[in-house]
Amino acid sequence: MQTARLLAEIDARRDGLIALTQSLIRIPTLNPPGLNYRDICDFLAARLTAAGFSTRLIRAYGTPGDSDAHPRWNLIARIEGAAPGDCVHFNSHHDVVEVGHGWTRDPFGGAIEGDRIYGRGACDMKGGLAASIIAAEAFIATHPDFRGSIELSATADEESGGFGGVAYLAEQGAFAHVQHVIIPEPLHKDRICLGHRGVWWAEVETFGRIAHGSMPFLGDSAIRHMGAVLHQIETVLYPLLASKHTAMPVVPEQARQSTLNINSVHGGEAEPDPDYTGLPTPCVADRCRIILDRRFLIEEDIAQVKAELTALLETVKAQRPGFTYEVRDLFEVQPTLTDRDAPVVRTTAAAIERVLARQAQYVVSPGTYDQKHIDRIGRLHNCIAYGPGLLHLAHQPDEWIGIQDMTDSAKVMALVLADLLG
Numbered sequence: 369m370q371t372a373r374l375l376a377e378i379d380a381r382r383d384g385l386i387a388l389t390q391s392l393i394r395i396p397t398l399n400p401p402g403l404n405y406r407d408i409c410d411f412l413a414a415r416l417t418a419a420g421f422s423t424r425l426i427r428a429y430g431t432p433g434d435s436d437a438h439p440r441w442n443l444i445a446r447i448e449g450a451a452p453g454d455c456v457h458f459n460s461h462h463d464v465v466e467v468g469h470g471w472t473r474d475p476f477g478g479a480i481e482g483d484r485i486y487g488r489g490a491c492d493m494k495g496g497l498a499a500s501i502i503a504a505e506a507f508i509a510t511h512p513d514f515r516g517s518i519e520l521s522a523t524a525d526e527e528s529g530g531f532g533g534v535a536y537l538a539e540q541g542a543f544a545h546v547q548h549v550i551i552p553e554p555l556h557k558d559r560i561c562l563g564h565r566g567v568w569w570a571e572v573e574t575f576g577r578i579a580h581g582s583m584p585f586l587g588d589s590a591i592r593h594m595g596a597v598l599h600q601i602e603t604v605l606y607p608l609l610a611s612k613h614t615a616m617p618v619v620p621e622q623a624r625q626s627t628l629n630i631n632s633v634h635g636g637e638a639e640p641d642p643d644y645t646g647l648p649t650p651c652v653a654d655r656c657r658i659i660l661d662r663r664f665l666i667e668e669d670i671a672q673v674k675a676e677l678t679a680l681l682e683t684v685k686a687q688r689p690g691f692t693y694e695v696r697d698l699f700e701v702q703p704t705l706t707d708r709d710a711p712v713v714r715t716t717a718a719a720i721e722r723v724l725a726r727q728a729q730y731v732v733s734p735g736t737y738d739q740k741h742i743d744r745i746g747r748l749h750n751c752i753a754y755g756p757g758l759l760h761l762a763h764q765p766d767e768w769i770g771i772q773d774m775t776d777s778a779k780v781m782a783l784v785l786a787d788l789l790g
């Protein structure tokens with residue numbers, strides 16, 4: 369009975385959900401450099417204060433990218449129930465990536481066409497943020513004497529690692545009293561994302577000796593040395609990675625193995641300024657650098673991942689006189705996987721079945737998101753990503769979110785609240 373009322377309450381708030389999503393899209397929170405973070409936090413604080421939440425604005429002073437010109441603002445809103453109980457926390461990032469080319473709609477207009485709302489961040493993840501707010505408001509309206517507490521956070525910089533957002537809040541103990549976390553990233557309304565693969569970014573540099581390009585035999589080309597490294601990666605490492613499969617249900621399926629991307633290659637003379645009209649100079653390259661992005665599996669150990677690359681470089685060294693190299697660690701994230709029996713997973717799966725009349729799918733993300741900080745710094749393992757939107761639309765031109773998908777996801781989130789706090 370109360371469930372039917374709750375679902376009807378979400379339907380009744382459909383126009384409010386649309387308007388809220390549009391308002392969020394119309395605040396261009398571009399990252400980089402980190403625009404309008406304060407504006408979106410102020411907007412949400414006003415909205416949630418009116419709904420009975422107490423709000424805290426938190427600037428992540430001194431984190432990467434934080435400056436007086438582009439302060440890293442975060443918002444945490446909290447409402448207490450009528451009796452003690454668990455705390456359910458919805459965490460959304462409020463930043464969006466650059467617009468890019470190829471748009472046929474205003475990226476910050478929030479235009480509606482049929483069942484879709486268009487805009488940068490519509491699916492990743494302002495639609496999910498709006499759905500969680502509507503879910504919480506509808507739940508509070510229909511369950512005024514709920515137990516425990518509800519928190520909603522809007523955090524900075526997920527798209528650039530989350531250090532000025534969830535990582536900072538976790539370090540401040542913001543998740544110490546939280547029992548359940550849902551991150552409404554666009555994994556789609558019938559899928560529960562349990563975690564993500566691991567990441568290791570490294571820079572590899574090879575060295576040579578500069579000489580005149582007409583007499584390359586007097587120098588030693590760092591680019592040719594790097595060519596040998598790339599050849600080894602192509603012929604030895606890629607087949608090895610393709611043979612490593614995971615039991616993690618990663619989507620898309622091609623990511624259900626170890627992968628490697630070579631993000632960039634830079635060797636020899638630096639790129640000239642765009643307005644330079646002269647020719648390059650004839651020099652043998654004495655430096656060449658590549659950036660590697662290795663994604664690893666829960667079955668792999670990061671020490672073993674690093675040792676694989678070292679072994680490869682040592683093989684090249686044994687084959688090439690004068691070959692020297694350096695490897696620099698840039699960034700690493702451990703894989704994370706929430707247990708299928710965790711309370712937030714079981715509750716969400718039951719709610720999906722109820723709203724959509726089909727079984728929930730369990731997935732793992734190929735890339736990382738803020739769950740890593742909640743898991744590692746916050747030490748909370750009862751955390752999932754669940755929200756509306758199609759992951760492949762994220763970061764694309766003409767990004768959109770489906771209104772029906774948002775409504776259905778809001779119903780699922782509201783039922784999760786009713787189950788955990790009702």
Ligand SMILES: [Zn+2]
Pocket residue numbers: 461492493526553554
């Ligand atoms: Zn996102």
